[in-house]
Amino acid sequence: MLLIEDDPRVRRSLHLALQDEGYEVGEAASGAAGLHQLRAQAPDVVLLDLMLPDTDGFAVCREVRRWTDVPVIIVSARTDSHDVVAGLEAGADDYVTKPLVAKELSARIRALMRRAHQPQATDPRTLDLGDISVGVDSGVVTVGGVEVDLTRTEFRLLVELCRNEGQVVSREDLLERVWGYGYLGDGRIVDVHVHRLRVKVEADPANPHHVVTARGLGYRAVP
Amino acid sequence: MLLIEDDPRVRRSLHLALQDEGYEVGEAASGAAGLHQLRAQAPDVVLLDLMLPDTDGFAVCREVRRWTDVPVIIVSARTDSHDVVAGLEAGADDYVTKPLVAKELSARIRALMRRAHQPQATDPRTLDLGDISVGVDSGVVTVGGVEVDLTRTEFRLLVELCRNEGQVVSREDLLERVWGYGYLGDGRIVDVHVHRLRVKVEADPANPHHVVTARGLGYRAVP
DNA sequence: CAGTCCTGTGACGAACCCGTGACATCCGGG
DNA sequence: CCCGGATGTCACGGGTTCGTCACAGGACTG
Structure with missing residues (x-):
């Protein structure tokens, strides 16, 4: 269990309460530290405060x-x-408000673990899109067996599209999921990077067959 | 989605709110009826009130x-x-309190579905209208297996009609749901786009069999 | 510190879509 | 049969969206 919370007092009392429930608790006082710890210790649950010193929760x-x-x-x-809606839309599983009742938080954690630990297909490590292969973890993308060099943004864009293979992903969604929450600016930036991506992964960038545009809606990945 | 709630007013308002979010809602007014329905219709989510006439929630x-x-x-x-703890211990995934905020409830449902449905990669929602198939998420429409190219407005129009398959949808409703609130102008714009839609999806646009007009009332989608 | 690569912005043209008006056509009722 | 209202059809102008390019600032590297 990873506890991301900047207020030392809250952190401490939560830590103790959760420890009493039998959890091993790791702590982080900022968003950046939390993300770092997340990769280091692979916790089974994350408790996340919204008000953090560095980043938005x-x-x-x-x-x-x-x-x-x-x-x-x-x-x-x-x-x-x-805020609740925003939090859940951001990918959270639950949203509880302070002041906290330890028993309730604990019950919610248990309910969530119960649900999450059910047998589930793990996120595929490589996504395929016809002759395009995307190594989500390795960051390696090959087209027809040949490795191509993508920048970070291009890569994330491709991953995001492949994750929703066949479905239209709107510019807003892409901005949110690739560029991150709170990005300000028109969606034109998406166009530009889609173009750059096409140049690298499409046989004929002018007639894309894998990253196709859904006019007025967004973009769509097709195999 | 199954809604187990005894208060008719609450039930009705919840039903409407959830329907707006795109859910098919089944109702039950008691615990026994709820359990019966559960087996009959195998819903993908259950909303359960605690205060029921026959049994404890x-x-x-x-x-x-x-x-x-x-x-x-x-x-x-x-x-x-x-009560929250008891509810979660009883096997519930979440516990929300009245008064309800529709958006929040909806977000919580989505969050839960996201978690629960992970194994089966999001099932693509498709609406069928005879040989016309409408991929709501993919934005792809096929007629007799052949993909046709619809503009955004045509697509939304078709989706809106298919959602109310068999029922007449008035011009006013279509204007509101496809063009958005506050659209000013006569309903003629609907005719034009219905025509453009027919040209693309009907075998014989002059004798439409799927997007038929209900003279004086509006339009209707038939399989 | 210089060079390189990546990123975001602005601009511009082209393609496309949309709404409108005009006219033709259909339908039901008198 | 005729007429009026409702609907079908078409063409056009304006606006929007998208693709593409060039450029400047920033991050990173050596």
Whole structure:
């Protein structure tokens, strides 16, 4: 269990309460530290505060979701329904508000673990799109067996499209999932990177067969 | 989605709100009826009220869990933490309290479905209208297996008609749902786009068999 | 510190889509 | 049979969306 919370007092009391319930608790006081720890210790649950010194909690959550399906519970003082929706949309599994009741939090964690630990198909390590192969972990992309060099943004863009193979992904979704929450700017940036991506992975970039545009809707990956 | 709730007013408003979100909602007014429906229609989510005329909601939840792992969300007026814990211990996945915020409930349902449905990669929602197949998420429409190219408006129009298959949809409704609120102008624009749609999806656009006009009322989709 | 690569922005043209108006056509009722 | 309202059809102008390029700033490396 990883506890991402900046207030030392809250962190401490939560730590103790959870320890009493039998959890091994790791701590992080900022979003960056949390993400770092996440990769280091691969916890089975993440408790995430929204108000962090460095990053927005929503952004942290989205970043987490880019890497793993670990259960995430947002713990926040913000009780507004909009925040709840935003948190869940960011990929969190649950959203509980302070002041916390330890027993309830614990019950929610158990309910979530129960659900999450069911046999589930692990996220495929490589995504295929016809003759394009995307190594999600390795970061290696090959087209027809030949390795191509993608930049970080191009890679994330391709992954995001492949994850929703066949479905239209809107510019807004792409901006949110590739560029991150709170990115300001028009969606034109997506076009540019789609173009750059096409140049690298499409046989004929002018007539794309894998990264196709759904005019007025977004982009879509087809095999 | 199965809604087990005894208060008719709450049931109705919830039903409408969830329908707007695109769910097919089944209803039950008692625990016994709920369990019966559960087996009959195998819903993908269960919303369960705690105060039921016949049985305790907790007992219903436990009974549900003996049969299936379907996601269960308890919807209750009881805000006490003990009830939350009891509900989750009874096997529920989430516990939300009244008064409800539709958006939040919807977000929680989505979060839960995301978690619960992980094994089966998101089933592509498709609407069928005879030999016309509409991929709601993919934005792909095929007629007799052949993919046709629809513009955004044509696509939305078709989706809206298919959602109410068999029923007449008025011009006003279409204007509101396809073009958006506050659209100013006569309903003639609908005619034009219906025509353009017919040209693309009907075998004989002059004698439409799928997008038929209900003179003086609106349009209707028939298989 | 210089060079290189990546990224985001602005601009521009082309393709496309949309809404409107005009006219033809159909349907039901008097 | 005729007429009026409703619907079908078409062409066109304006607006939007997308593809593409060039460029400047930033990050990273050696």
